[in-house]
Amino acid sequence: MFFEVKNLNKRYHHHEVIHQLSFSIHKGEILVVLGPSGCGKSTLLSCINGFEKVNGGKIILEQQDITTRLPEERNISTVFQTYSLFPNMTVRQNLSYGLKFKKLSKIDSIKLVNNMISLLQLESIADMSVTEISGGQQQRVALGRSLIVRPKLLLLDEPFSNLDANLRLRLRRELRKIQQQLKMTMIFVTHDQQEAFALGDKILLMNNGELQQLATSPEIYNNPANQFVLSFVGKVNHLGNNHYTRPEEITITSDPGGDGIITQSTFQGPTIDYQVKLHGKPYQVTCLNRGQVFSINERVTISYHEKEL
Template sequence: MYLEVESLEKRYGHFAPSVSDLSFSLGQGELLGLLGPSGCGKTTTLRMISGLVQATSGKIKVGGQDVTRLPTYRRNMGVMFQSYALFPHMTIAENVAFGLQMRKARHADIAKRVESALAMVHLSGVAERKPRELSGGQQQRVALARALVIEPDILLLDEPLSNLDAKLRDNMRGEIRDIQQRLRMTTVFVTHDQTEAMAICDRIIVMNRGKLEQIGTPHDIYENPATPMVAEFVGRINRLEGQWRSDGAIAVGDSLLQVKDGGGTGRVLIMIRPHRIDLGAWGTASAGSAEENTIAGTIRHVTYVGDTFQYEVATTGGLLQVEKATSSMADPFQPGDAVTLRWKTRDTLTFSTEIAG
């Protein structure tokens, strides 16, 4: 593994640690996402890796070398900040060249590398402009060029797309992924946006309250969440509570649900993603089967959001959100309609109520 983080911790005074007992490894050329809510320790972790924040304890290794106590300038890492941090009095070329000048690179080499870096982010014609003369998206590209021009061993991106509008954000995340793959550059990408993380990362770490909740591929994180927090943070999800029965089924209201790996005692938290639920006209809810669960319900509210209808459905076990794709020929259900909700047994996630607490 190229980047290794071992039992990393950061404390400020006597407060609870901002990051606690964090360990993970990253292969060369891999793009790892640090995902989680605000204040969970993502940026603190990134800054410890870069050396901008000193770790209280633990180790950071790059290529087998312990860099934990090395100053930032000796770690050869490119950092792109959320605010871009461009120097307003410098031209774009001077901004991009800044890191090379600090490393005392030859003047002729600086000019060539700046030109190459700007070309890489499609900004060849703006070298003599000032940052205020560029759009937000162009400034973001300049910040990326500045991080890349030093040819870093590791690229660190701290919520680089959060200041862009939705369409430009989609375009730029694709460009970042394309550049990262072409250069085979080991990259750590901090974001609180699960769509960004799912779209471009090879693996994702979900953090919560300074600790690692789960690490895995986007598919693993989404389909097999290790905790309710991961399930709720990565995508939309429904929560119901039920009671295990001796036959391995779960009683929820007046319905019985089957699960893929059934068996337990006491109360249980059930979670189902809204788009995995099918809606049909009213029918009698059954006890379920090995392949499918059904619950009777009544439409409470309907929201049209263009590509989907979002339904709020009342059941005896609680409210469920259902998302269905729109169609120009479809006649959506209306509030008051009696419906049957169906979903695959394999899409029923269960968690101990102790874990959920």
């Protein structure tokens, strides 16, 4: 196994932030760590890169125990939410900074910087100050600065959270493309479910410092391991006795004699979200937009297949 965390524990005073956490990653995979705010995601990254000491467990990279190694001895790079670029330097100088600590010739360093500029499509801004470029461009520079030192493992701590939705989507696609080109192993932290689904080869879902489920996106969504996973990932209609159905699994039919009543309607473009009241209970329903829009107070019949947790 390329990277492993075994029975990791981390405490701050008497508060346990991470409890007996174990997982592993194959070389070239993206593992997305997903969970609510305060669940221990960023603390996990700080333990992996050596910025925080652990209180128990092991961190193993390529069969080497790196649990107690200093950050600079781990060959792990981190891209932070704040980018942490040097404002007094150009894009090119920011990219080349980490190479100063490598035993490389000047020619090799220049070649690596030029290759990274080309890979990230930064040619037009390479000699501009990082204070003169956009947020999306700054994020590319931050990514390039971490990639250029050729880490064995790249950690990304909510790197797109300060960007608008369209830019996030574009950079997400670019990151995935670059990761596949370089065959880079990454751990990506986010609280955004769509981001997790789009990026992760596997998703590690955390809550209160504990592993809730480690699986692919379809497995987590379609076969949640427990009530927390079921409620946290996507929308759900709880039917009682551990039975449930997802909003998109419900079919609505217009029926003047139906027992269901449309109480809310939210147009989303390709889909329409409804709330249907049936026998006093609200149901969330998501329908594909096929041109038919149900009206508020319209009577309907709903049908669905129950799932059991």
